Amino acid sequence: MAKFEYAPAPESRAVVSLRESYGLFIGGEFAPGVDGRAFKTISPATEEVLAEVTEAGPADVDRAVTAARKAYEHTWALMPGTERAKYLFRIARIVQERARELAVLESLNNGKPIRESRDVDIPLVAAHFFYYAGWADKLEYAGYGQAPRPLGVAGQVIPWNFPLLMLAWKIAPALACGNTVVLKPAETTPLTALAFAEICQQADLPPGVVNIITGAGETGRALVTHPGIDKVAFTGSTEVGKEIARACAPTRKKLTLELGGKAANIVFEDAPIDQAVEGIVNGIFFNQGHVCCAGSRLLVQESVYSEVMAALRRRLGTLRLGDPLDKNTDVGAINSAAQLAKIRELSQVGEAEGAERWSPPCDLPVKGFWFPPTVFTGVSQAHRIAREEIFGPVLSVLTFRTPAEAVEKANNTPYGLSAGIWTDKGSLILWMASRLRAGVVWANTFNKFDPTSPFGGYKESGYGREGGRHGLEAYLDV
Amino acid sequence: MSALADTPTWSDVSLRAFLHGLPGVDQVGAQARAAMLASRSIKTTAKQWALDAAISMIDLTTLEGQDTPGKVRALCAKAKRPDPADPTAPMVAAVCVYPDLAQVAAAELDGSGVHVASVATAFPSGRASLDVKLADVKYAVAAGADEVDMVIDRGAFLSGRYQEVFDEIVAVKQACDRAHLKVILETGELVTLDNVRRASWLAMLAGADFIKTSTGKVTPAATLPVTLVMLEAVRDFREDHGRQVGVKAAGGIRTAKDALRYLVLVNETAGEDWLDPRWFRLGASSLLNDLLMQRTKLATGRYSGPDYFTLD
Numbered sequence: 001m002a003k004f005e006y007a008p009a010p011e012s013r014a015v016v017s018l019r020e021s022y023g024l025f026i027g028g029e030f031a032p033g034v035d036g037r038a039f040k041t042i043s044p045a046t047e048e049v050l051a052e053v054t055e056a057g058p059a060d061v062d063r064a065v066t067a068a069r070k071a072y073e074h075t076w077a078l079m080p081g082t083e084r085a086k087y088l089f090r091i092a093r094i095v096q097e098r099a100r101e102l103a104v105l106e107s108l109n110n111g112k113p114i115r116e117s118r119d120v121d122i123p124l125v126a127a128h129f130f131y132y133a134g135w136a137d138k139l140e141y142a143g144y145g146q147a148p149r150p151l152g153v154a155g156q157v158i159p160w161n162f163p164l165l166m167l168a169w170k171i172a173p174a175l176a177c178g179n180t181v182v183l184k185p186a187e188t189t190p191l192t193a194l195a196f197a198e199i200c201q202q203a204d205l206p207p208g209v210v211n212i213i214t215g216a217g218e219t220g221r222a223l224v225t226h227p228g229i230d231k232v233a234f235t236g237s238t239e240v241g242k243e244i245a246r247a248c249a250p251t252r253k254k255l256t257l258e259l260g261g262k263a264a265n266i267v268f269e270d271a272p273i274d275q276a277v278e279g280i281v282n283g284i285f286f287n288q289g290h291v292c293c294a295g296s297r298l299l300v301q302e303s304v305y306s307e308v309m310a311a312l313r314r315r316l317g318t319l320r321l322g323d324p325l326d327k328n329t330d331v332g333a334i335n336s337a338a339q340l341a342k343i344r345e346l347s348q349v350g351e352a353e354g355a356e357r358w359s360p361p362c363d364l365p366v367k368g369f370w371f372p373p374t375v376f377t378g379v380s381q382a383h384r385i386a387r388e389e390i391f392g393p394v395l396s397v398l399t400f401r402t403p404a405e406a407v408e409k410a411n412n413t414p415y416g417l418s419a420g421i422w423t424d425k426g427s428l429i430l431w432m433a434s435r436l437r438a439g440v441v442w443a444n445t446f447n448k449f450d451p452t453s454p455f456g457g458y459k460e461s462g463y464g465r466e467g468g469r470h471g472l473e474a475y476l477d478v
Numbered sequence: 479m480s481a482l483a484d485t486p487t488w489s490d491v492s493l494r495a496f497l498h499g500l501p502g503v504d505q506v507g508a509q510a511r512a513a514m515l516a517s518r519s520i521k522t523t524a525k526q527w528a529l530d531a532a533i534s535m536i537d538l539t540t541l542e543g544q545d546t547p548g549k550v551r552a553l554c555a556k557a558k559r560p561d562p563a564d565p566t567a568p569m570v571a572a573v574c575v576y577p578d579l580a581q582v583a584a585a586e587l588d589g590s591g592v593h594v595a596s597v598a599t600a601f602p603s604g605r606a607s608l609d610v611k612l613a614d615v616k617y618a619v620a621a622g623a624d625e626v627d628m629v630i631d632r633g634a635f636l637s638g639r640y641q642e643v644f645d646e647i648v649a650v651k652q653a654c655d656r657a658h659l660k661v662i663l664e665t666g667e668l669v670t671l672d673n674v675r676r677a678s679w680l681a682m683l684a685g686a687d688f689i690k691t692s693t694g695k696v697t698p699a700a701t702l703p704v705t706l707v708m709l710e711a712v713r714d715f716r717e718d719h720g721r722q723v724g725v726k727a728a729g730g731i732r733t734a735k736d737a738l739r740y741l742v743l744v745n746e747t748a749g750e751d752w753l754d755p756r757w758f759r760l761g762a763s764s765l766l767n768d769l770l771m772q773r774t775k776l777a778t779g780r781y782s783g784p785d786y787f788t789l790d
Binding site: 002003004005006007008009115119270271272273274275278279318327328424444445 | 501502503504506507508510511517518519520521522523524525527528531710741742745746750753
């Protein structure tokens with residue numbers, strides 16, 4: 001037994017009061033679905049059923065779009081930016097006030113460690129609303145002309161990896177620009193979006209400005225193909241993104257897509273090794289690797305390969321996997337059985353293709369969906385685990401010899417969402433950054449998010465930018 | 479890292495090449511890591527263990543111009559029996575005083591198991607001739623100090639005269655005879671974390687048994703990021719040289735919560751081999767009473783006031 005064994009330090013669930021079942025949030029009120037279909041939402045860490053959630057059908061989508069249209073035409077688009085800003089500021093403050101509750105709820109429904117939902121997700125949610133609240137009355141200074149117009153009703157579909165944060169990325173700029181929204185959270189993580197619906201009520205947001213409809217793929221399809229939608233925003237898999245792009249192509253709908261990634265995290269021989277190791281860990285094991293911009297391909301300069309790998313293995317030995325609500329947990333649960341199956345499958349492919357698999361000693365809980373932090377070495381560009389997005393805590397390690405080779409390997413992927421560079425040499429950072437085809441390039445850090453910074457992809461990682469001044473463009477008629 | 483380190487003789491040039499060849503420290507990253515570890519939640523049984531461990535790692539310190547034999551005797555009594563109301567409270571590791579009072583402390587602590595530490599080498603500035611510094615060390619050791627806390631010549635270090643710093647540590651180590659040598663880097667004057675890493679390696683290469691953050695006379699004194707970098711240094715040094723060097727964080731650590739954060743840092747950076755008074759120390763004075771107060775709270779479920787703990 002370890003000398004200094006941290007005793008369990010669970011965050012209390014008492015701050016969260018769950019209802020047995022949730023309706024759809026349409027026109028400012030919770031209402032049952034038309035055809036009465038529902039599904040259960042669980043905690044992926046224990047498989048405990050948390051609540052029953054309505055599955056919205058086409059008629060419900062239609063009601064939501066109509067409510068959003070009405071709010072757009074009669075209230076929100078007419079309201080001066082200074083007034084819209086007040087609502088956004090109010091929402092931001094309520095998120096801060098209810099931060100602990102939202103963090104616990106997020107960890108319960110998603111499986112991510114409370115340390116992350118408490119210190120990263122929820123503070124960023126509030127920050128996004130604060131940031132875009134500031135833009136609402138300053139749109140004429142955004143660089144899109146004197147009085148840029150909103151688009152109308154936005155249909156937004158978000159993923160399960162950062163449920164409330166992705167909601168904030170979508171809703172805050174849309175509302176700031178004067179649009180109204182119908183948002184569908186992912187089927188496995190609807191609860192914080194439904195809590196957000198309550199926050200809209202609490203903030204006295206005019207009915208219909210925000211509508212939240214729950215459901216799975218069918219509901220999402222009905223939403224993005226609805227003729228009453230002016231703008232579609234989607235974050236999720238490249239496969240679904242392509243389908244949405246095809247559906248929107250023959251319409252007037254404006255579309256932004258934020259899709260998959262296979263980011264290179266590039267460590268040079270003169271890197272600050274200890275911090276680079278932290279960056280590697282943060283790059284791929286943050287949020288169990290359920291991050292579209294995860295640093296899933298580690299590129300290490302050959303001259304420091306053994307040093308970096310030894311340090312990385314030692315560091316992984318200290319990762320604490322387990323109860324997402326324990327304040328000392330570093331790695332939580334995989335979000336769903338389906339995702340776990342996919343991670344397992346690709347990891348087996350990695351082994352079959354000849355890469356060497358390693359995980360630190362680590363006990364996995366019996367119930368729930370779990371996968372140990374895993375590192376593959378001896379990976380080449382031809383391996384599937386170097387090309388396909390695994391979306392789990394699985395790192396593929398490759399090596400390079402020169403900066404030019406690092407650029408070539410980093411760019412040799414159908415994706416282009418993010419990249420990381422680790423070196424003490426400023427000129428090398430700039431040289432690399434200008435050649436990497438990735439929407440975000442982090443230097444001596446990784447997975448750093450800020451509402452002022454635009455985020456988005458190259459190639460199959462999607463198009464359009466979210467965050468910052470750039471993020472306004474997606475919701476303005478420009 | 480190891481090739482040059484094994485060469486028996488050094489020069490300013492080779493020391494510079496070696497120290498500047500160490501991996502850099504990214505300050506933002508180091509601070510973020512220290513902050514993340516500071517958010518660990520230490521409860522119940524873990525807290526119980528950690529509070530006692532922290533007490534047993536304290537170098538109970540008085541380094542004031544107004545120190546007297548009476549003050550030192552009182553401190554020694556406290557060191558041997560920190561909580562008169564609770565004999566299960568562990569002893570501290572050492573009492574740390576100026577050389578002229580080492581004899582008083584040695585007499586009081588004789589046979590108790592509590593070590594006698596004395597600062598030396600023209601503490602805290604280190605601005606004296608080498609002869610004076612060595613005489614200071616010999617005087618402290620002759621008076622009964624079995625641990626010597628020296629200061630490095632920060633001026634020489636900052637102007638790149640690494641050989642001079644190195645030679646001085648070697649000479650002091652020799653003068654220490656069998657006493658343990660703690661080398662104070664005074665990180666508040668070195669300022670950058672790169673300097674902290676280089677000074678740590680320099681001290682270890684020259685034979686330090688411990689590397690210590692601060693004198694306590696300069697602000698900032700011990701900080702979590704600085705201690706993190708020093709813990710990384712001793713961890714890497716043992717891997718390269720097979721010799722384990724201790725770390726002492728000193729100055730500004732006043733609350734039990736702070737102390738527990740340092741223990742977490744040790745645990746998750748250098749590892750549990752260092753979670754022992756032989757390898758990790760906390761230089762402090764007021765910290766002890768807060769640890770005792772938290773210890774009593776954990777045992778009884780109630781907070782008692784500061785008047786229930788002795789002030790010495």
